[in-house]
Amino acid sequence: MTLVKDSPTATRKVRPAAPAAVKRRGRRENLAGYLFMSPWIAGFLLLTAGPMVASLYFAFTDYNLFNTPKWVGLDNFTKMFDDPRWQKSVEVTAKYVIIGTPLKLLLALGVALLLAQSRRGQAFYRAAFYAPSLIGASVSVAFVWRSIFSDNAVVDRTLSVFGIHAGGWVGNPDWILYCLVALTVWQFGAPMVIFLAGLKQVPRELYEAAEMDGAGPFRRFWNITLPMISPVLFFNILLETIHSFQIFGSAYVVSNTYCGPADATLVYTCYLYQQGFKNAQMGFASAMAWMLLLAVALVTAVLFWSQKKWVHYENDTEDAR
Amino acid sequence: MSATTTKPLSLNRKQTGSLAWHIGSLLVLAVVLYPVLWVIGASFKPSKDIINSLQLFPSHPILANFKGLADGIADISIWTFFQNSLFYAGGAVVGILISCSLTAYAFAKIRFTGRNLLFSLMIGTLLLPYHVLLIPQYVMFQKLELINTYVPLLLGKYLATEAFFVFLMVQFMRNLPRELDEAARIDGCGHFRIYWSIVLPLCRPALITSAIFTFINAWNDFMGPLIYLNEPGKYTVSLGMMMFRDSDGVAANYGGLIAMSLVALLPVLLFFLAFQRYLIDGMATSGLKG
Numbered sequence: 346m347t348l349v350k351d352s353p354t355a356t357r358k359v360r361p362a363a364p365a366a367v368k369r370r371g372r373r374e375n376l377a378g379y380l381f382m383s384p385w386i387a388g389f390l391l392l393t394a395g396p397m398v399a400s401l402y403f404a405f406t407d408y409n410l411f412n413t414p415k416w417v418g419l420d421n422f423t424k425m426f427d428d429p430r431w432q433k434s435v436e437v438t439a440k441y442v443i444i445g446t447p448l449k450l451l452l453a454l455g456v457a458l459l460l461a462q463s464r465r466g467q468a469f470y471r472a473a474f475y476a477p478s479l480i481g482a483s484v485s486v487a488f489v490w491r492s493i494f495s496d497n498a499v500v501d502r503t504l505s506v507f508g509i510h511a512g513g514w515v516g517n518p519d520w521i522l523y524c525l526v527a528l529t530v531w532q533f534g535a536p537m538v539i540f541l542a543g544l545k546q547v548p549r550e551l552y553e554a555a556e557m558d559g560a561g562p563f564r565r566f567w568n569i570t571l572p573m574i575s576p577v578l579f580f581n582i583l584l585e586t587i588h589s590f591q592i593f594g595s596a597y598v599v600s601n602t603y604c605g606p607a608d609a610t611l612v613y614t615c616y617l618y619q620q621g622f623k624n625a626q627m628g629f630a631s632a633m634a635w636m637l638l639l640a641v642a643l644v645t646a647v648l649f650w651s652q653k654k655w656v657h658y659e660n661d662t663e664d665a666r
Numbered sequence: 667m668s669a670t671t672t673k674p675l676s677l678n679r680k681q682t683g684s685l686a687w688h689i690g691s692l693l694v695l696a697v698v699l700y701p702v703l704w705v706i707g708a709s710f711k712p713s714k715d716i717i718n719s720l721q722l723f724p725s726h727p728i729l730a731n732f733k734g735l736a737d738g739i740a741d742i743s744i745w746t747f748f749q750n751s752l753f754y755a756g757g758a759v760v761g762i763l764i765s766c767s768l769t770a771y772a773f774a775k776i777r778f779t780g781r782n783l784l785f786s787l788m789i790g791t792l793l794l795p796y797h798v799l800l801i802p803q804y805v806m807f808q809k810l811e812l813i814n815t816y817v818p819l820l821l822g823k824y825l826a827t828e829a830f831f832v833f834l835m836v837q838f839m840r841n842l843p844r845e846l847d848e849a850a851r852i853d854g855c856g857h858f859r860i861y862w863s864i865v866l867p868l869c870r871p872a873l874i875t876s877a878i879f880t881f882i883n884a885w886n887d888f889m890g891p892l893i894y895l896n897e898p899g900k901y902t903v904s905l906g907m908m909m910f911r912d913s914d915g916v917a918a919n920y921g922g923l924i925a926m927s928l929v930a931l932l933p934v935l936l937f938f939l940a941f942q943r944y945l946i947d948g949m950a951t952s953g954l955k956g
């Protein structure tokens with residue numbers, strides 16, 4: 346097939362030689378392919394696959410970076426499950442993911458639906474709403490967040506008007522996690538842009554037909570928009586969930602590097618960092634990392650399994666390549 | 667617009683809709699922009715007013731916070747942090763552009779044995795939490811005595827470990843008209859010629875998107891420098907900012923900290939203003955093709 350396409354003359358003239366030519370060409374293509382791929386292959390072996398194997402090994406050892414790793418079987422895991430701070434970090438992370446991600450995606454979808462009505466200024470709003478996603482992970486914004494959620498600062502005083510007085514959110518163990526949730530929700534622009542692109546692909550005729558059949562706006566959203574953008578929704582849920590499991594920088598800075606008060610923002614990676622790099626418990630930290638990987642893999646698997654039931658692929662345009 | 671003259675007093679349905687749309691959008695805009703405006707205003711306030719004053723922009727703006735920045739922190743000039751960040755971000759951009767485009771070319775344009783398997787592996791790394799690799803990578807770089815250098819931060823960028831950009835470029839290259847490189851092959855061009863003279867120039871939008879995202883990610887990166895750099899002279903801007911907090915306690919030089927926050931945001935905001943179309947379109951297509 347390729348041969349005919351790429352060198353028509355060769356096939357037509359020397360038929361018997363063709364298989365050899367195919368082979369030679371195949372080998373040349375392989376060589377070229379692997380040459381072009383060589384940086385990635387080196388990176389994959391050296392920085393991904395190798396470290397994964399090493400990490401799995403460390404997870405079953407007692408290792409502080411300077412001793413030779415000592416095999417301890419499942420000790421790290423049993424210690425971990427009994428560790429109240431580990432339990433706390435799981436709880437904090439789960440809360441952060443379960444509250445933050447749906448809020449962020451709902452806001453993203455809501456604003457995308459608003460913007461998709463294609464009026465003047467759409468491009469401007471789209472750009473402005475996207476900006477927080479670029480700066481949200483920076484230390485600068487984390488400091489800004491810490492400041493505006495401090496005691497007697499703007500958020501506190503505004504909410505006091507409505508009778509909600511939390512003092513400084515950042516100093517209050519019951520509230521500081523919501524400060525981080527607010528920070529992630531503020532970055533709704535990235536999933537919004539993806540929703541918006543999905544909404545633009547929904548054929549107009551569908552809405553016109555539905556309107557003629559007398560479907561109201563809610564019916565149109567539920568029966569047309571939602572199924573049509575379900576692949577994009579799936580993509581956003583998958584990526585945002587996986588990312589929010591891995592929050593580190595903003596938790597670290599907003600809670601003034603100690604992930605508190607009272608471990609209130611001890612997100613999983615914060616505890617992993619403390620165990621690995623402050624306490625030099627490389628074995629324990631590796632075991633923690635593998636639990637995180639398992640959790641992420643489980644969530645991914647559940648999402649992929651569930652998509653069969655609710656994600657609607659219009660015309661599977663999987664082309665052969 | 668001219669239709670309004672017929673019914674001047676009651677708004678018709680379309681106009682109410684339009685009004686509601688603008689009010690809704692402006693409300694979201696206000697919330698989204700507030701923190702950015704806040705940091706601009708606060709950096710011109712005296713330290714003691716930053717937290718407590720509700721005025722967004724001070725009635726008597728002062729420049730003391732910025733002047734203070736010129737003195738540096740703990741005998742290190744602010745410019746050093748900027749140079750380090752520029753070196754890191756610039757080095758990352760070069761690495762990503764070279765390594766990811768080579769890899770993407772192989773995936774998109776060369777038929778070699780094992781391509782589909784490697785492609786699935788590459789997509790798999792997209793979902794892999796970085797933290798699994800954190801400890802063993804640190805151990806490796808520590809054994810190689812590369813801690814406190816930029817090698818651990820940059821090596822991955824030169825080895826195409828950022829699967830997102832490979833994916834972005836593969837999608838772009840697949841959509842290029844196939845006739846172009848087929849014609850070039852018939853003319854006797856090898857893969858490298860096709861890559862360099864045909865595919866790369868056509869991929870400019872994808873390359874620009876990747877370059878800007880890489881720059882911004884490296885500029886914002888906190889965990890990498892936190893773990894690998896331990897000498898203040900080598901700190902990037904994000905780490906250097908933490909010194910304002912450490913050396914002065916939490917609030918003593920609050921003005922300096924906030925002014926530094928603003929200055930650190932500026933390059934990202936400028937990049938965004940200049941290239942927002944590339945960034946947003948790049949994001950949007952990544953979701954659609956995913």
